Amino acid sequence: MKEIIHNVYIIEREGKEILVTKSKYGSHYGERKIGEFREWIPSRSKLAAMILKGHVIDIKPDWKVLYLGAASGTTVSHLADIVDEGIIYAVEYSAKPFVKFLQLAEERRNIIPLLEDASTPWKYNGIVEKVDFVYQDIAQKNQIEIFFANIDMFLKDGGEGVIMVKARSIDSTAEPEVVFDRVVKELGEKLEVVAHGSLEPFHKDHIYVHVRKTK
Amino acid sequence: MKWNVWFGEVVEEDGKLIAKKSSDLVESFKNASNPEALPFNLPEVGLQVFESLEDYYRTLRKIAIKVTSEKVEKELKREDRYVILLLKALDKLNESINMLEEKLRDIEEVKISETTEDFRERIEELKRLRRRIEKEIEDVITKIAPNLTEIAGAVIAARLLEKAGSLERLAFLPASKIQILGAEKSLYKALARMRRGKPAKTPKHGIIFIHPFIRTLPKRKRGRMARFMAAKLAIAAKLDYFKGELDESLAESVRKKYEELRREKDKPKKEESKQERREEKQKKKKKKPKHR
Ligand SMILES: C[S@@+](CC[C@H](N)C(=O)[O-])C[C@H]1O[C@@H](n2cnc3c(N)ncnc32)[C@H](O)[C@@H]1O
Numbered sequence: 001m002k003e004i005i006h007n008v009y010i011i012e013r014e015g016k017e018i019l020v021t022k023s024k025y026g027s028h029y030g031e032r033k034i035g036e037f038r039e040w041i042p043s044r045s046k047l048a049a050m051i052l053k054g055h056v057i058d059i060k061p062d063w064k065v066l067y068l069g070a071a072s073g074t075t076v077s078h079l080a081d082i083v084d085e086g087i088i089y090a091v092e093y094s095a096k097p098f099v100k101f102l103q104l105a106e107e108r109r110n111i112i113p114l115l116e117d118a119s120t121p122w123k124y125n126g127i128v129e130k131v132d133f134v135y136q137d138i139a140q141k142n143q144i145e146i147f148f149a150n151i152d153m154f155l156k157d158g159g160e161g162v163i164m165v166k167a168r169s170i171d172s173t174a175e176p177e178v179v180f181d182r183v184v185k186e187l188g189e190k191l192e193v194v195a196h197g198s199l200e201p202f203h204k205d206h207i208y209v210h211v212r213k214t215k
Numbered sequence: 216m217k218w219n220v221w222f223g224e225v226v227e228e229d230g231k232l233i234a235k236k237s238s239d240l241v242e243s244f245k246n247a248s249n250p251e252a253l254p255f256n257l258p259e260v261g262l263q264v265f266e267s268l269e270d271y272y273r274t275l276r277k278i279a280i281k282v283t284s285e286k287v288e289k290e291l292k293r294e295d296r297y298v299i300l301l302l303k304a305l306d307k308l309n310e311s312i313n314m315l316e317e318k319l320r321d322i323e324e325v326k327i328s329e330t331t332e333d334f335r336e337r338i339e340e341l342k343r344l345r346r347r348i349e350k351e352i353e354d355v356i357t358k359i360a361p362n363l364t365e366i367a368g369a370v371i372a373a374r375l376l377e378k379a380g381s382l383e384r385l386a387f388l389p390a391s392k393i394q395i396l397g398a399e400k401s402l403y404k405a406l407a408r409m410r411r412g413k414p415a416k417t418p419k420h421g422i423i424f425i426h427p428f429i430r431t432l433p434k435r436k437r438g439r440m441a442r443f444m445a446a447k448l449a450i451a452a453k454l455d456y457f458k459g460e461l462d463e464s465l466a467e468s469v470r471k472k473y474e475e476l477r478r479e480k481d482k483p484k485k486e487e488s489k490q491e492r493r494e495e496k497q498k499k500k501k502k503k504p505k506h507r
Contacts, residue, residue: 072458072459072460087272093358094358094361094459095286095287095290095294095359095459096291096359096455096458096459096460097458097459098283098287099291100458102280102283102284102287105276105280105283106280109272109276111276112276112279113280113283114279115283115286115290122248122249122250122251123248124248125248125249125251125252125253126219126246126247126253126257127220127221127257127275127279128257129257129258130256130257153252166463203463204463
């Protein structure tokens with residue numbers, strides 16, 4: 001058993017290595033509870049997939065996080081285990097999945113739910129503070145533009161960002177590789193690209209891009 | 216300078232930032248919008264009016280949950296109605312634009328004047344309105360029915376919703392019904408013919424027939440594609456209604472089925488049509504007793 005990020009462990013279970021977060025809370029999306037741990041399922045959460053692909057970001061327990069595309073809170077539930085002294089501002093524009101998300105927000109102390117459109121960040125610009133980490137997972141055509149707008153408004157200098165990109169939501173006809181090259185280049189024009197890579201086999205035709213605000 | 220923040224206002228006086236707490240936090244939370252990045256960090260300034268950071272976050276969280284729950288409830292009630300009404304308005308708008316253009320052409324054949332130019336400009340305005348409505352429909356349907364939209368595209372997804380009447384009703388329709396949704400007229404006609412003892416084909420596909428995955432297949436394969444797509448759409452509608460979250464594997468399976476059908480070697484024609492005829496006969500046999 002080893003801790004790779006605060007409250008994130010890889011443990012052995014029935015001869016297999018699995019990713020878990022240490023959690024005081026119960027199961028949120030049907031994941032197994034193993035003692036004090038919750039299984040973090042990579043096919044359900046792109047952040048888990050990224051970590052299992054070997055890219056580890058040292059998320060600190062007191063980080064302030066802006067999370068765009070929170071849906072019903074699969075990934076947020078684990079992130080909330082990690083930043084147990086921090087705060088997650090979670091933005092989602094669709095009401096339906098947010099019903100379940102609200103249960104999570106009621107249970108945890110460190111989640112601020114916001115039913116807003118991430119493409120209009122000025123609307124929550126009097127609520128969200130300056131953050132250490134912006135995470136975005138919205139399958140939208142203009143997702144890069146949205147990512148930039150939120151980073152401009154909320155990310156501290158030197159802060160980290162991760163965007164999960166699905167090739168087909170940006171361009172449904174071009175080859176994924178071509179789309180990814182374009183995306184990485186576009187991000188690199190304004191931000192430092194720390195790393196990027198595929199999320200296969202957990203998520204088909206998806207990549208993560210890890211950036212830093214140094215420019 | 217003055218900024219609207221969730222707990223009230225922050226004003227700059229003599230180069231100093233001063234926080235003012237609102238007496239109605241729900242109201243100030245809803246209005247906490249600023250066009251430019253704030254030149255200060257919120258909780259720091261907030262400490263002027265809150266006892267501690269703990270107090271700050273506890274209050275913020277409480278208000279956020281309250282406002283968001285109310286918003287969620289409101290939205291759930293009305294978004295599918297909104298799409299349906301927009302769609303109906305769009306149909307009327309289309310009719311109007313066509314009708315007006317026809318009239319304008321008639322007049323222009325006789326004489327072009329300032330009045331006809333004005334007329335044309337108004338029609339262009341209506342066309343701009345039409346594009347805005349189409350965009351709005353697309354945005355909202357993608358949001359409230361991500362799975363239907365991923366499989367069928369925004370236009371067909373919105374039409375299915377309109378034909379069903381609500382997302383709830385669509386979620387409870389069987390696949391066989393979804394497959395012919397939008398083809399009710401021809402279905403009723405066919406049934407009426409049958410009742411009169413005349414031969415008639417029941418329609419195989421309704422609105423989903425305009426989907427490129429069906430349209431671009433050879434005729435013989437369309438029925439199978441439509442059936443498969445309708446089955447996936449039935450699942451998608453349930454997912455959208457109950458969970459509202461995208462499951463990418465659904466649309467992926469439809470894409471695969473399409474590729475599979477497209478590549479599928481053509482069976483020798485005779486054999487296939489024989490087989491199809493046999494199937495048709497069996498269907499009719501089964502149906503007959505019902506009609507007697
Ligand atoms: C792939 S899901 C996110 C899954 C989630 N990140 C997780 O791992 O638990 C994408 C979500 O982004 C939301 N979304 C898409 N566009 C958005 C926008 N402009 N603003 C806010 N949310 C958006 C969708 O409604 C959907 O719930």
